[in-house]
Every structure is written in C-alpha cells, then in structure tokens.
Amino acid sequence: MTQAPLLAGLAPPSVIVAEAFGDVDASLLPAERAHIAGASPRRRAEFTTVRHLAGRALAGLALERPAMVPGPMGEPAWPDGVVGSLTHCRGYRAAAVARTSQVAALGIDAEPNRSLAGGVLARIASPAERENVCELVEAFPDVAGDRLLFSIKESVYKAWFPLAHRPLRFGEAAVTIRSDGTFTARLAAGADGSGRETGPLGARRELCGFWRESAGVLATVALKAWHSRAPIP
Incomplete structure (x- = not known):
C-alpha cells in the first residue's frame, strides 16, 4: 500500500x-x-x-x-x-x-506521535508554550502536542544553525502552534550570541512553519523566506 x-x-x-x-x-x-x-x-x-x-x-x-x-x-x-x-x-x-x-533558512524534523518522557516538556517549553500545547491537545486529542512542540524546536534549530553557527537553546525560540497546521517561532534578541537586536534573520527574527501528523509520525518544516511570509500550500 x-x-x-x-x-x-x-x-x-x-x-x-x-x-x-x-x-x-x-x-x-x-x-x-x-x-x-x-x-x-x-x-x-x-x-x-x-x-x-x-x-x-x-x-x-x-x-x-x-x-x-x-x-x-x-x-x-x-x-x-x-x-x-x-x-x-x-x-x-x-x-x-x-x-x-x-x-534564507530551512529545517525539517520528524518524530513519532507519542508523548515525551515525564518532565521533558517543562524543560523545553515556557508557560505560554505549555498552555498552547494544552489547547492544541484539546483540539487534536490524537496528536502528542508536547512531541510536536519538540519537533518544531528541532526544525527551528536546524534552520538556525547554518546561519549562526552556534547552538540555539530551547528557551531562545518562542513557538506558537496553530490548529490550521502552521506555526511561528520568534527568536530571542541576540540569539546568535552577538547581543545585537538584529541577526541573520533580520529585525523580525521570526521563522514560519507547517506541521502535519500521519500514520503515527509528526512532521514539521521551519523556514524563513525572503518575502515576509511563506505561502501556505
């Protein structure tokens, strides 16, 4: 099949x-x-x-x-x-x-659609992100929202690293997941380690992305296009 x-x-x-x-x-x-x-x-x-x-x-x-x-x-x-x-x-x-x-930047990730081990979400997510995950799970009970957030942050890391050549800590990317299959990730000022307000992603310091679940796999794409926002397929 x-x-x-x-x-x-x-x-x-x-x-x-x-x-x-x-x-x-x-x-x-x-x-x-x-x-x-x-x-x-x-x-x-x-x-x-x-x-x-x-x-x-x-x-x-x-x-x-x-x-x-x-x-x-x-x-x-x-x-x-x-x-x-x-x-x-x-x-x-x-x-x-x-x-x-x-x-300008591109990262993808795939993860099994199952919950993270206990305590991991608290280490990778802010209070606002944890609330966002709870809302997502209410809308999509068959989606492991904590694992989806982890996958998104992995995609963001993969998109970011070639630009900055330094690790991106979980707390340096503030993620908002939407029920329409899209997300945004706002990077902290000076996330490239320079302390500057602007960096490789420009003044907006924002990546957009898309997510999907199918056949037990969560897939995410994070990117920064040269225009203000990538078109939604």
Whole structure:
C-alpha cells in the first residue's frame, strides 16, 4: 500500500522534498563510507537513505549531491547557494532543499506521535508554550502536542544553525502552534550570541512553519523566506 506524502507538499513549492517510509539500497561516496564504517547496521541504513534522498531532492534543483560528511555539530554539507535539512525517525526519512535566492533558512524534523518522557516538556517549553500545547491537545486529542512542540524546536534549530553557527537553546525560540497546521517561532534578541537586536534573520527574527501528523509520525518544516511570509500550500 502506498503511503500518503508527509513532508512532501507541506512546505511551499520553493522547497523540494524527497521522502521514504523505510530504508533504500543506495551507495555512499568514499568519504561518507569511511565516516560511517564503524556504525551499527541500523545507523548506516539511516545515514545512507537520507543521503540518497538528499540526492533526489537536489536533482529537483538540477544539482548533484556532494559528499555529505557531517560537520562538528552533525550538520550536513550542501552545495553553494542551497539550504537543506535531513531527518529520520522510525519508519520515515526525508530530505528538503531550496535555493538561497528564495529561502534564507530551512529545517525539517520528524518524530513519532507519542508523548515525551515525564518532565521533558517543562524543560523545553515556557508557560505560554505549555498552555498552547494544552489547547492544541484539546483540539487534536490524537496528536502528542508536547512531541510536536519538540519537533518544531528541532526544525527551528536546524534552520538556525547554518546561519549562526552556534547552538540555539530551547528557551531562545518562542513557538506558537496553530490548529490550521502552521506555526511561528520568534527568536530571542541576540540569539546568535552577538547581543545585537538584529541577526541573520533580520529585525523580525521570526521563522514560519507547517506541521502535519500521519500514520503515527509528526512532521514539521521551519523556514524563513525572503518575502515576509511563506505561502501556505
């Protein structure tokens, strides 16, 4: 049975997504094989699949995939002029790319649709975010709202890191999740560590995004387009 798209079609048309609901038999480049040689079979399969998907997504931009050996913080490498993001969780893998002329920042994440361990929500969420999660769960009782917030913050981190080259703490992104499948993430002033009011995202310091739940998986996309707000598909 063919699975319905999850991240594909969730982001604006300027973002190219390739996804799979399991691992694929694909080849790695020599540097990638050397990097992953000592990993478990499961980790090697995930690593290989998301890079295969990255190649498919880049082909949508008429580009070839470079060697994608993770950087010091685990970040993947992308061709010049491209922003991209990878994600995988049990039963799902995806890659997303866009040209920097259209999208300034891009992050994706996928998580199992089940609640976080006890105490985690209090560590990652502000009181306002916890209230937002409670409201969301009332509207969507089958959605693990705390895990969705975690996924959104992961997407925001992945979008932010290539711009600032520093970790983004959970409390530095104030997230508002809406029941229409969208969200916004407002970053704290000086979140890039400079102490400046403006930074890589400009004066608004805001990312928009989209979320979806299907077949037990939560998927999120965070992005900053060069216009004020990305169109909702």
